[in-house]
Amino acid sequence: MTAIRLHDVHKRFGADHVLAGVSLDVAPGHKLGLIGPAASGKSVLLKLVCGLDQPDRGEIEVLGQSVVGKRESELGELRQRIGMLFQNYALFDFLPVAGNVAFPLEQRGGLAADVIAQRVAARLRAVGLAGSEDKLTGELSGGMKKRVGIARATVADAEIVIYDEPTAGLDPVTTQKIYDLLAEDHARTGATVLAVSSDVVALAKFVDEIAFLYRGHIVYRGPAATIVDAPDPLVRQFVRGELDGPLAEARP
């Protein structure tokens, strides 16, 4: 059984064919990184997996359930098994830090208030934000917001965790801290991870495999450890940040 399976997934926005037949499998407990040029549809793919958007065509199965053509009310139970960190944090500005992290547990019900408080405190300690419980999200720096987002995505010990640009805009030291945190969390829960990042070098240290999304297709998938020396010249050029090569020539 696969934790995430996409088969021939298509998604258009007007004339822009963002995903043009993407197929992808992620095994349970596996960590897959997704890279690609800007606006290549990486975030769109993550939202499709979570059922936040619907594909025009194709099949998407998450934890054995199809998410295609489902109503919001039918996706609720599945979404409770998925944690998601959004690129722009998507923190609720009507709640303080602790409220944001506690939110998934409170809304799910079934846990006593003191148990929720303990779990929130433990998560905030783990992400290095102990003492910031009562701060409003508007008072936080970008790095702190990311960490609150990670705490919220992982507080319920989801079976699948989706990270959209977990370190965008962060300095190298904070980036490393964030990835150490994600690795610790994965070691603890064994969750399936799907992560998108523009910082390929840092991402490669965290995930098992990396897939390259280009012009609506997954054109390469291989071990993260050797991504810099990937056999595909497109991927090699992208990862190394070289100006000359097939990527530049292939661009419109």
Next chain:
Amino acid sequence: MILDPVFEALGAAALRIAQEVGGIVVMTAQVVRALVPPRIDRRELVKQLYKMGNRSVPIVVLTAFFAGGLMTLQTGPFVKKLGATALAGWGAGYAVLREIGPILIALMFSGRVGANNTAELATMTVTEQLDGLRALAIDPVRFLIVPRVIAMLVMLVALTVIGDLVALTGASVVGRAMLDIEWSTMFHSFADNLRPYDFLHGVYKSIAFGGAIAVSSCYFGVTVRGGAVGVGRAVNAAVVAAATSIMLLDFFLTYLTG
């Protein structure tokens, strides 16, 4: 043909209006569906009731007082000239309870609460907070929209009732201070000439106005496109839609219910 661009523009505008009206109808249906069974987040409801109601009281009191006073100021000299001061309260009260009160308070409410609500929801939409709720298996309509719609409906009715009382007071104060009309004359004029239905007529209207403001402000908030510019456009569209709806509803409700 030379008029083609004009017809194209008219057609596009009609299509856009039809889309917006359709969207508002769909949102109304979603709100009604979310109320069955009524699982409302109480904390969110209380927060919205306070924010939308309590904080609107000063501006409503101020507006209503002067609106009531203005009615006396306009009608007073004529009734005095005709020696019909017993009708001064009726003139002001009738206009206030049935028309001026509900309309002015609804327009103030739309400008203050509706616009704020649209801006808040639009900002939440563009910063992916609504997607954040959906990703956590929480229905944004049930969690965010329904408490706001209920709060706006309840609070606009409450503010209209308060506004009516303040406006009648304003009418009496201005009558006494500027036109030498006795307190008792004004009071008897209200009591003898105004019917309970005049008051209820305004309350019915405020329910309809509250619904229009609530649904349009939420609709334009959650359907926003783009960043800060989109938020500005959404607020503008919500205020225009609410004001237009208030005037149309007022006309048809007055025509149908007398």
